[in-house]
Amino acid sequence: MQYIEIKDSIVEQIGSGVLKAGQKLPSERQLSESFGTTRVTLREALSILEANGMIFREDRRGWFIASPRVCVPVNQFRELSEFIPDSLSYQCELVSADTTMASKAINDIMALPPFSKIHSVDLIHKINDRPVGFVTYWIAEAVCTDLIRQLETRCDLLNIMSPVLDLLEHSKQISVMVKGLEGEIAVKLRATAGTPCLFERRILYQEEQVAFVETTYWRHDSVQLI
Amino acid sequence: MQYIEIKDSIVEQIGSGVLKAGQKLPSERQLSESFGTTRVTLREALSILEANGMIFREDRRGWFIASPRVCVPVNQFRELSEFIPDSLSYQCELVSADTTMASKAINDIMALPPFSKIHSVDLIHKINDRPVGFVTYWIAEAVCTDLIRQLETRCDLLNIMSPVLDLLEHSKQISVMVKGLEGEIAVKLRATAGTPCLFERRILYQEEQVAFVETTYWRHDSVQLI
């Protein structure tokens, strides 16, 4: 199995420090020539490293060396920024935020009464300018009437909502699994369709009713849930 | 993108009930011919379905339709058997169990005093006769001196240790991430090297010392952590 040797060779280069976090690998054609093989076989080797989170791909941009995973708390509702080591930069990008009638997809999870309105917010976590997490919030309007306006000037949604979240904390439901990225979310995370990712969903209840849903797709090389 | 159409076509077949959970797909050569394409492109489509946990691969055995994910509690130390729906069968297979001096790999995590002995136990969770989880336990000998002997007749380790675990529960450390399967574990889970899996580690402390380490590699299509 030639691709195992290629993989090991690249692992060694990373371990020895010749290849550093964030650095771009040479082009697939160059690499396959260096290893005396074809692109198909080379890509097999890269896929294994990708599955292990040692390298990652940005769609049509190439392959890069991954940084060590950032720890993300799954049981606390705290801003990700608090968990980023000083050596890395962090930025949160607001993708969209508005208040609308619940769609079918939302109602499948929230089971709201007819004509309920919810806040729907999408945002992206960026570490060292790389998008690593795509988050969607669905929040019953009554829970935080002023949310959208506040997001116009800041995007630390969990901070904004922290008083509310503290109240709801007692009945939460968390779910974590692996999913493949698809569609808009894949594009926003600069991933190709089908890239496996870590999927996390947190639901908070208020009087038996779903009040708060957070859904995050994490680039799996970037985070570790704690 | 031809492989997207192929993927969608298979998704539809699964949705419509023509393909049922556990069922084997036709051979890659047959499928690629039906779709009028090559094996490479067909495998691209299958890989996306695999990343989404809709189908899974058993090394050299073929492709199968996945069952819905089983919920696995990550915050409680309860036997998996309690969480298996009645429609599925569950079995726990003891791979190895013995008491030895801690190796380097173990000490990197447990940081034990010199010459400490630990119980080292490997076991496999099987659902419907399919191995879906490979678990390794490292347990300080003093914590449960009689463990190995008890495992000779039963393999519900968490039940056996439940009184101890209840005592240690107050200081636990949990970590979840995606990893690629490799080596013996890949073989035992009938997976090919590099298959992404859900990796879970739970550590319990006793008086600032690591007393209990549980490491699980889950086939990602099979489980959802809650």
Next chain:
DNA sequence: CAGTGGTCTAGACCACGGA
């Protein structure tokens, strides 16, 4: 033993990223 999946070759074209 037949057929399968795993691995590999040697090309090709296209759309997109970045200069």
Next chain:
DNA sequence: CCGTGGTCTAGACCACTGC
């Protein structure tokens, strides 16, 4: 506009599974 990664073709051989 060049080079890149994404996609695809049409084969091939081998080791293993399951009969």
